[in-house]
Each structure stands twice: as structure tokens, then as C-alpha cells.
Amino acid sequence: QVQLVQSGAEVKKPGASVKVSCKASGYTFTSYDINWVRQATGQGLEWMGWMNPDSGNTAYSQKFQGRVTMTRDTSISTAYMELSSLRSEDTAVYFCARGLFVHTGPPGYWGQGTVVTVSS
């Protein structure tokens, strides 16, 4: 069965960076796109960016352009999202999500979420 397992909770100081991993199993990693979405406590869902794990091509939300980097390691079927210059407003749950269909369709499978807390 399709599974996306994310890395554990992180606590970071303002100005630091965080790198969240998303390990995929149960399908061919390079065939399905990965999106990253975050959600602050009590708030809605916010899209951060997209990656094609086959080509490594990425597209980022303008809001995060310059601060976010999405990468992957196909040898271990893992996607990564790194966010730099953290501020308190970046405190949120971060989700990776796989497309429903091969390189198309909305996210249909989600990781369990990674809590990132930014606090001095």
C-alpha cells in the first residue's frame, strides 16, 4: 500500500533552517509528483511547492520563493523540503502529498505531517 512517512518534529530558532523528509513506499517513487503543504494551528492549508521526482523539476509558491528548496533521493525513494530563514510564522504542520495519478491529478496520498516549531 502507498505510504508516505515523514521525519519527526523539529524545534528551531528564528533564522535557522529545517529539512523535512518524506519517505515513499508501495509505489514507483519517480512516477508520481510530490507537493508540500503546510498548516498553521487552526488555519487552512497552504501550498508551498511541487516536485517531479523523476526529473527533479520544481515549482514553488511565490510566497516561499528564495526560502524553500525541494529535492529528492531516488535511491531511497525520499523527498525533502528545506525551509530557510525561519520565523515564528513558519510554525506549522508540514505535509508531503503524492499525486493521485502518474504525473497528474490532485494529491491523493499524504504523509502524517511534521510539526515544525520556530521559537527563540
Next chain:
Amino acid sequence: DIQMTQSPSTLSASVGDRVTITCRASQSISSWLAWYQQKPGTAPMVLIYEASSLESGVPSRFSGSGSGTEFTLTISSLQPDDFATYYCQHYTTYSLTFGPGTKVEI
């Protein structure tokens, strides 16, 4: 950029009620719309894609309709498990845009 809006923001309903949530796009998005259900502390779950296609395993009481700029999610007979927050989402190959959400409460 395309903006997504939803109404209402909160909906009070009872078990057995027919419930309709509306989602509007700031410009035509054809049928590139999905609906998600999210319960507290869990990841969203896709219910509908391409505006009206029911995802496998989702109960048939959920249905979606619309195209262009106006879309609806209907729950034909609300069940206790359906009390949650619902999001519409416009998707393309490279981006996602979420609506602000509709909380369905008792």
C-alpha cells in the same frame, strides 16, 4: 493568480441533513477542482477530483458538480463521521490553490 473562495465558512447541521458547500474561482479553472475532508490532527483526504469524480472508497453520499468558476460539494445525508472541515482545491500540474475551508459542525 487564481483565488478560491468558499461559502459558508461554518455550517451547522444535523445528522441526516442534505448539505451543500460552494466554491468559487476568481477565473475559469475548467474542471480542475478537488474537494478534501480534514479532521483535527489528521491529513486531508481527497473526496472528489476533476470536479465530479468520486475517489475510490469514498461514500456515494458525497458528490461534486460544477465547472468554470462555480462548484459545489453535496453530502446527501450527513452522517456523524462527516463532521469535519472541507476544502476545495484548484490543481494544475505545477501548483495547488486551496479555498479557506468550510467547517461542518453539529
